[in-house]
Amino acid sequence: MISGKRKMQYIKRALHKTMIQKWKLIDSMRPLSEDVLLNLRSVFRTEFTYNSNAIEGNSLTLRETQLVIEEGQTIRGKSLREIYEARNHPEAIEYVSALAEEKRGLTEHDILTLHQMIMKDVMRRGEIGRYRKGEVRIRGAKHIPPPAYEVPRLMEEFVRTVNDNPDDYTTSELAAIVLHRFVYIHPFYDGNGRIARLLTNLILMKKRYFPIIIPKSDRSKYLKYLALADRQNYIPLVNFVAQYVIKHLDMVLNAIEQKPEERKLSLKEAAKLSSTSANYLRVLANKGLIPATKEGRNWVIPKSEIVAYVRRHRRTKQKITH
Numbered sequence: 366m367i368s369g370k371r372k373m374q375y376i377k378r379a380l381h382k383t384m385i386q387k388w389k390l391i392d393s394m395r396p397l398s399e400d401v402l403l404n405l406r407s408v409f410r411t412e413f414t415y416n417s418n419a420i421e422g423n424s425l426t427l428r429e430t431q432l433v434i435e436e437g438q439t440i441r442g443k444s445l446r447e448i449y450e451a452r453n454h455p456e457a458i459e460y461v462s463a464l465a466e467e468k469r470g471l472t473e474h475d476i477l478t479l480h481q482m483i484m485k486d487v488m489r490r491g492e493i494g495r496y497r498k499g500e501v502r503i504r505g506a507k508h509i510p511p512p513a514y515e516v517p518r519l520m521e522e523f524v525r526t527v528n529d530n531p532d533d534y535t536t537s538e539l540a541a542i543v544l545h546r547f548v549y550i551h552p553f554y555d556g557n558g559r560i561a562r563l564l565t566n567l568i569l570m571k572k573r574y575f576p577i578i579i580p581k582s583d584r585s586k587y588l589k590y591l592a593l594a595d596r597q598n599y600i601p602l603v604n605f606v607a608q609y610v611i612k613h614l615d616m617v618l619n620a621i622e623q624k625p626e627e628r629k630l631s632l633k634e635a636a637k638l639s640s641t642s643a644n645y646l647r648v649l650a651n652k653g654l655i656p657a658t659k660e661g662r663n664w665v666i667p668k669s670e671i672v673a674y675v676r677r678h679r680r681t682k683q684k685i686t687h
């Protein structure tokens with residue numbers, strides 16, 4: 366069973382409930398079709414890169430971002446810096462996706478690696494992949510990040526928070542708090558927001574949620590909620606992030622629905638998908654308990670039917686706390 370025993374500190378109950386329901390529905394349909402996943406990944410790659418860079422002031426359009434990422438084009442009238450910012454992002458997204466699949470926790474080395482990836486050819490060499498050595502201000506914000514000498518200790522603590530969730534936050538709460546904590550510390554001279562948004566997605570993906578995109582159109586809300594979080598009011602930021610988590614669960618549900626899986630599977634293939642045996646499915650088929658049909662001497666069943674069967678019968682094996 367899935368247990369949801371974390372105490373909810375900032376998230377609205379109704380939002381949390383909706384989120385878990387959608388998560389469970391999707392989880393019951395796993396493994397998701399490769400087509401759906403590939404399509405989602407490629408849309409995400411371009412749209413995340415576009416929005417995450419645009420929030421920071423990059424002027425490339427979505428289409429231009431796509432041309433840079435997918436065709437390796439340079440764009441007339443745009444600075445190399447802006448083009449490199451787009452070019453650099455996919456590698457960092459891949460790195461975070463791979464990390465989400467691994468059993469090990471996040472390390473400071475991972476964070477420095479992400480900075481190297483994101484800021485390649487964008488910042489001065491000596492500043493890439495290294496914490497700042499001097500003070501910084503965040504344009505437009507009242508908050509002044511902590512002095513540079515405190516950054517190493519704060520980052521050690523930050524990584525522990527990501528890995529151990531000592532305050533027992535729910536997943537979307539932790540995702541939002543980590544996002545804020547990172548930009549609050551501001552460990553680098555530049556690129557902090559972009560790395561923070563990647564780490565938010567790491568936390569979500571580790572729990573089999575989908576990565577979220579904070580769109581450029583929500584920039585002013587995003588900045589306002591970060592400023593409220595500076596004063597320990599995390600409620601708006603947490604619920605803002607949660608709302609995007611739900612939006613992305615909905616996107617996946619839509620993508621699944623738009624792709625009816627009418628391919629017919631042999632009972633052997635169907636057994637793999639449903640964690641039962643082909644013999645057991647054959648018994649069910651003979652009794653007319655599953656909508657299998659005969660092709661020659663062999664039983665076959667539409668993939669959508671076996672997915673529905675799994676959805677009805679599957680018990681989630683792995684414990685996930687939301």
Ligand SMILES: Nc1ncnc2c1ncn2[C@@H]1O[C@H](COP(=O)(O)OP(=O)(O)OP(=O)(O)O)[C@@H](O)[C@H]1O
Nearest residue numbers: 420421506508548549554555556557558559591592
């Ligand atoms: N009040 C605030 N408290 C904490 N962080 C903030 C606040 N206001 C803004 N920020 C974050 O700091 C970012 C700017 O930092 P920096 O330029 O290092 O990161 P970036 O990746 O280049 O920017 P961005 O987040 O805009 O993509 C803002 O965009 C935002 O993410």
Ligand SMILES: [Mg+2]
Nearest residue numbers: 421555556557
């Ligand atoms: Mg910046």
